[in-house]
Amino acid sequence: MNQLAEIISRNEDKIRAEWIDGMTRSVQRADLISKAELDEQCGALLGAIVAGVKSSAPTDVSAASWESARELLQSISASRARQGFSPVDVATFVLSLKQPLFASIRDTLKGSQDEMFKTVWAATELLDRLALITTEAYMATREELITRQQQELLELSTPVVKLWDGILALPIIGTLDSSRTQMVMESLLQTVVATNSKYAIIDITGVPTVDTLVAQHLLKTITAARLMGAECIISGVRPQIAQTIVHLGINLEDVVTKAKLSDAFALALDRSGRTVTRKDGVRASANPISTLLEKREE
Amino acid sequence: MERIPVLRMGSLLLVTIQVDMHDKLALQLQDDITQRISDFGSTGVLIDISSLEIVDSFIGRMLANIAAMSRVLGAEAVVVGMQPAVAITLVELGMSLPGVRTALSVEAGMELLMSAVAKAARGWEDDRPQT
Numbered sequence: 187m188n189q190l191a192e193i194i195s196r197n198e199d200k201i202r203a204e205w206i207d208g209m210t211r212s213v214q215r216a217d218l219i220s221k222a223e224l225d226e227q228c229g230a231l232l233g234a235i236v237a238g239v240k241s242s243a244p245t246d247v248s249a250a251s252w253e254s255a256r257e258l259l260q261s262i263s264a265s266r267a268r269q270g271f272s273p274v275d276v277a278t279f280v281l282s283l284k285q286p287l288f289a290s291i292r293d294t295l296k297g298s299q300d301e302m303f304k305t306v307w308a309a310t311e312l313l314d315r316l317a318l319i320t321t322e323a324y325m326a327t328r329e330e331l332i333t334r335q336q337q338e339l340l341e342l343s344t345p346v347v348k349l350w351d352g353i354l355a356l357p358i359i360g361t362l363d364s365s366r367t368q369m370v371m372e373s374l375l376q377t378v379v380a381t382n383s384k385y386a387i388i389d390i391t392g393v394p395t396v397d398t399l400v401a402q403h404l405l406k407t408i409t410a411a412r413l414m415g416a417e418c419i420i421s422g423v424r425p426q427i428a429q430t431i432v433h434l435g436i437n438l439e440d441v442v443t444k445a446k447l448s449d450a451f452a453l454a455l456d457r458s459g460r461t462v463t464r465k466d467g468v469r470a471s472a473n474p475i476s477t478l479l480e481k482r483e484e
Numbered sequence: 485m486e487r488i489p490v491l492r493m494g495s496l497l498l499v500t501i502q503v504d505m506h507d508k509l510a511l512q513l514q515d516d517i518t519q520r521i522s523d524f525g526s527t528g529v530l531i532d533i534s535s536l537e538i539v540d541s542f543i544g545r546m547l548a549n550i551a552a553m554s555r556v557l558g559a560e561a562v563v564v565g566m567q568p569a570v571a572i573t574l575v576e577l578g579m580s581l582p583g584v585r586t587a588l589s590v591e592a593g594m595e596l597l598m599s600a601v602a603k604a605a606r607g608w609e610d611d612r613p614q615t
Contacts, residue, residue: 308506368572371572372572374570375568375571375572378588379566379567379568382588383588384588384592406575406576407579409575410568410571410572410574411571412580412586413563413566413570413571413574413575413581413584413586413593414565414566414567414568414571414586414588415564415565415566415586415587415588415589415593
């Protein structure tokens with residue numbers, strides 16, 4: 187058995203007590219983790235480290251004998267990442283084991299400087315590697331969190347709303363990229379089938395910029411809807427966007443575009459043979475388009 | 485040999501594609517439809533593809549071809565009930581089927597077909613030289 191394993195296993199209780207004591211004073215976030223939980227984690231980790239150093243590969247943390255220590259560290263880091271610890275806190279959890287461990291090594295190997303240096307170096311190397319595992323696990327948990335949130339954002343940002351019997355609206359917020367277009371297209375077409383809607387209004391008020399790629403994605407969606415027998419109207423074209431579209435030479439001539447969602451809705455109502463009239467009959471008008479025209483003439 | 489039935493409803497033809505299309509079946513259907521149009525003197529063709537779940541570029545082109553051929557024979561064609569996945573696939577393949585009339589359901593398709601047939605007949609009358 188090597189020196190390090192012998193020292194750790196002989197002084198296990200002492201090291202653990204000093205470790206927890208040191209951590210409680212310096213890094214423990216009492217608001218995030220309880221003392222009992224910390225005790226339990228420290229005990230389990232130290233046990234796993236003892237098992238690791240006693241094995242045939244005392245410093246190789248990627249060996250099979252370190253499996254339990256690795257898994258333990260990964261689960262601790264993952265839970266801490268979710269609890270809101272910083273990566274520094276998580277790494278310090280392992281690194282703070284150095285002080286009590288070194289103290290024990292010094293006590294045991296007082297006589298021989300060479301031995302002491304060798305053992306301290308082995309211990310440092312080991313703990314640094316373990317600390318790196320915690321950081322890696324912490325990052326992995328965070329990455330996972332970000333990916334999940336991105337996915338949720340993507341799903342949340344493409345609602346299809348029914349405005350009227352047979353008329354759908356699809357307000358798009360944010361930039362349209364390929365993956366987003368796919369999602370928008372799918373949810374729009376599914377809803378068209380489910381609600382048997384002949385008209386779909388795609389509102390691009392919330393799209394910050396329209397370049398050739400975005401236009402191409404929009405045209406794809408419109409073509410797919412047309413193939414199914416639904417008609418698309420684009421609304422919410424802001425003046426700057428209209429200028430950009432013309433400057434870029436994007437051909438939107440086959441598509442009906444309107445400045446406002448209300449204009450597009452009025453057109454869809456008109457095309458589906460509906461009229462909107464005022465209840466009190468003060469200014470009852472025959473159809474929504476003529477109301478718009480009258481408003482403009484005033 | 486399996487065949488897709490082409491049903492006659494008065495002056496219209498009704499085709500419902502219930503099986504997955506393969507190339508030979510598509511060519512057979514093309515033959516059948518054109519034959520029926522000329523036999524019965526039909527003025528409209530309604531093709532229901534609501535059960536069609538897989539398409540390739542050949543089937544897409546066949547749909548466009550049937551519509552174009554019907555027009556040459558004096559009949560209007562409407563394709564109804566295309567599934568979202570099929571529509572997306574065709575668009576990704578770059579086939580927007582520009583000359584094909586589409587509708588959401590058989591009911592809407594029938595309405596569209598009637599009005600298209602009426603319009604075609606009117607158009608012919610309008611084209612006659614005024615005396």
